[in-house]
Amino acid sequence: MRLRYLPNPPGSRQRKRSALLNAQKANAVGQILGHIHVHNPLGNLYENYEDRLTLLELGFQSLRLWVLEPHDLILSKLARNNPKVRDDVKFLVTKLSLSFEVLYRRWESEMKPWIANADRHETTINLWKSYFQQ
Secondary structure: OOEEEOOOOOOOHHHHHHHHHHHHHHHHHHEEEEEEEOOOOOOOHHHHHHHHHHEEEEOOOOOOOOOOHHHHHHHOOOOOOHHHHHHHHHHHHHOOOEEEEEEHHHHHHOOOOOOOHHHHHHHHHHHHHHHOOO
């Protein structure tokens, strides 16, 4: 028996229906299928982040866990921007040698058009820019 977890799909009815059909298929072949809801109270993940999820290699044969790509993780914390978040951003930028250009391109094209208070968040992005130049 295999254990699979799929994200609890936000959004359209069609996506939810697709997830339900996948769950029914998985159960039919003896898999245990669970849904994980990613708790993000700020709701600052945009539609395309799923395309860049990264498989976390844990060495398990049947358990797969995908995590946010680091630039997407940073953007998901944009609204909060407290001292802990700023420390986390500094750490990720330094440890992983992240590119400000990639972060800013995603902000401009995938997040800024729909997010509330875009000017305030633009200020935060500009603050974080200094972390990339150290």
